[in-house]
Amino acid sequence: MKKLLLYSLTCLFLAGLLSSCSSKGGNSSSKTGIPYADRRSKKNQSGAFSVATQYKRAPGPGLIQIEGGVLIVGGSAIEVPGVEPSIYNYKRQVTVPSFYMDETEVSNTDWLEYLHWIRYNYPEDREFYYNELPDTLVWRRALSYNEPYVDNYLRHPAYRDYPVVGVSWEQASRYCEWRTSQANEFILREKGILTDYRTLAGGNTRRGNNTTAAAATTRPDKPFNTDAYLNGQYDDKGRNAPIDYNVKSGAATTTAGGATGAAAGRNNAQPRRTATLEDGVIMQPYRLPTEAEWEYAALGLIGNTEYENISQNKIYPWNGLGVSSASKKTRGMIQANFKRASGDYMGVGGSLNDKGDLTVPVISYKANDFGLYNMAGNVNEWVNDVYRTGTFTDADAFNPYRGNYFENKQLSDAQNGKIALDKYGKPIKENAYSGKKLTWAEKQSLSKRADSISKSTDPKAAVTSYQADERGYRDRQNKLLNDEGVTLVNDKSRVYKGGSWNDMAYWLNPATRRFLQQDESSSEIGFRCAMTMLGAPEISTQGKRQFKNPPPKAFNSKRTR
Structure with a gap:
């Protein structure tokens, strides 16, 4: 009897859904005919399946879209007398999927924002703050007067837009994790899915000796974390608003917690739930780029490509065989910040050619054809890969990468x-x-x-x-470690690329590569972040030939009766 009753209720539920079926084929299941839940409608049946039909991808803050494609890793390498060939990648054709990359290197201001967040959220945790401090002693030299940079480079406003240095690979990776959660929290609060910032600010104020009523209901018990939130383990004190991005602000009302205004109106509008990955509002994690991604983005051959034909190869992120500009207005100017010769860091007084003695601001010179600044010189940049001399002889041809254990x-x-x-x-x-x-x-x-x-x-x-095979017995470098004795290469050796203010020109070639232990840092190494792009690899379809496919046919339940 109970089974029959449950079956009858289920049929009634489905019938109600079918009777309100939209005529738009994209708003209902092409396999069952049942309409998807419309977040903008107040007539949705409870339990209806929700689909983000209006999803449009976009780069996260600070990122540039990089359309992927074929890359000959090591293909831009040039032979330099006296330079070991091991500094270049083994030449091999691979495919790099489309992705996002920071327009600039991470600056001192960006890192100070991170330190401010730590101090604000964990004022008593001196260890956390100390562990994330860059090592400013990387400027110290026994026979060079660099003490002013030890004290000033990170914090003084004269260097606010300069790339952060003295940051290890491990610190850079933790910064990427923090940046992911900060950016996602901002999206969720601005959309009203989490308690908005204004209400939070009001909830953290005090009136006399008494905390406001809003504080008891809106103040989170710990900082936001994307993974914890998606797993339902972030407590926003029951203030999660409905996923209703198109609804207009509600009338000013007062909630039980004391919140007033449009946010309160939205919170009372519909049943509440947290955002999920399926909603399409949560960004992918910021991370360090893979070595293949970095080399592909730095080379920027897209500017020399038409109908899959590359008209001109490059050995630097710009066209030409030299390091100086050929443009009329900037002719003869150096196009990157590097050491031109032994002891020559910036040119002759009165005509400083590269405009920098040490590092320069993260937006300097001309961006490459992807719109990325300083992909050669200024500072070397950490990439995600573990270093091996033969990485690209072993790695997959699609999205090659060498990491550690899963x-x-x-x-x-x-x-x-x-x-x-x-x-x-x-x-x-x-x-x-x-x-x-x-x-x-x-x-x-x-x-x-x-x-x-x-x-x-x-x-x-x-x-x-x-342990995957590719990170176990197929790792040739591990065999060499056992068979040929001592080497500096190990599972904590990480690749860095790009050349720096203290490097000669041949390190500006995107194919060059070096390594350093992941817990070490240098005055010559900074970083920028990347992000995986989901969905179709083609970024823009404008002016390009496309197959035209008809939209799915709408299901009309009346035709089946």
């Missing part, structure tokens, strides 16, 4: 899908334990085992980690 977010409660968070609200990572999806029983068993190991005092206790 990692997963550690589970704290497998039954409920909760992930373990550290004291800063960030997911705790662990080596991946399987190369495929586990069964439910295996997942529960592994979770219990991991929990018992974490409480164990036995130092030998460990969860077996999964």
